[in-house]
Amino acid sequence: MATTTSVATTSALRALHAELIKLEKEPVEGFIVKANDENLFEWEVAIFGPPGTLYEGGYFKAMMKFPHDYPYSPPTFRFHTKMWHPNIYENSGDVCISILHPPVADEQSGELPSERWNPTQNVRTILLSVISLLNEPNTYSPANVDASVMYRRWKDSKGKNKExxxxxKKQVKGTELDAQKDEVIVPKTLEEYCIKTKETPQSQSSVDLADFYDDGDYGVEDDDDDDDDECYYDDEDDSGNGES
Structure with a gap:
């Protein structure tokens, strides 16, 4: 007789497999994913910096790890590319965002239950939220206080304070070598970001990323029908999607 744990694991594997197939058939601009052939609970991710933002031209590598009761519990999202951002922990690269927080009551967080994880969320919504988070940090509950202060100083000065x-921009420049190594062409214009990556999904999804994290900076051990010409990020500040 199957145990509750084994049933949950089987259900999670089915859900992840279905999501992976859907992403391969209906890719969304802004990222590429590659599931671990030996462990479907670990996905390698690369996010492209959205054009028209400070992250334009960036190629940021990360790892998503899924719990065995997915989708009832959220995955974790950890950048392996060194990131300086108000809602990303500097030392670990872990993303602190409401959508990845368990759906439990936590009055001190200030988050509404609707902002937290629920089983209707999926890999696609997570990745789109993280992409949006890059240019829309939440500075009211930061994971990196120094980055938050620096960001507010830049924002309040309307870009006059360049720190x-x-x-x-230096961080983005540093990702060029990884993109060259992985033989990935990073979209730098809005047309390339929104259209080219969707017209040639095979060229991106078939990239051999076997050495994806060989020299990561952190050294960590450890469904919708979308308009083809639509992009999924905006440039509004403090969207509230990066709660710690």
Missing amino acids: YEDLI
Whole structure:
């Protein structure tokens, strides 16, 4: 007789397999994913910096790890590319965002239950939320206080204080070598970001990323019908999707 744990694991594997197939058939601009052939609970992710933002031209590598009761519990999302961002922990690369928080009552967090994880969420909504988060940090409950202060200083000065901007641009520049190594062409224009990556999904999804994290900076051990020409990020500040 199957145990509750084994049933949950089987259900999670089915859900993840279905999501992977859907992403391969209906890719969304802004990211590429590659599931671990030996462990479907670990997905390698690469996010492209949205054009028109400080992250334009960036190629940011990360890992998603799914619990064995997925989708009833959220996965974790950890950047392996060194990131300086108000809602990303500097030392670990872990993303702190409401959608990845368990659906439990937590009055101190200030989050509404509707902002937290629920089983209707999926890999696609997570990745789109993370992409949006890059340019829309939540500075009211930061994971990196210093980055939050620096960002607010830049924002409040309307870009006159260049400290935050220069640091992010340097960070983006540093990802070029990884993109070259992985033989990935990073979209830098809005047309490339919104259309080209969707017209040639095979060229991106079939990239051999066997050495995806060989020299990551952190050294960690450890469904919708979308308009083809639509992009899924905006540039509004403090959207509230990065609660710690």
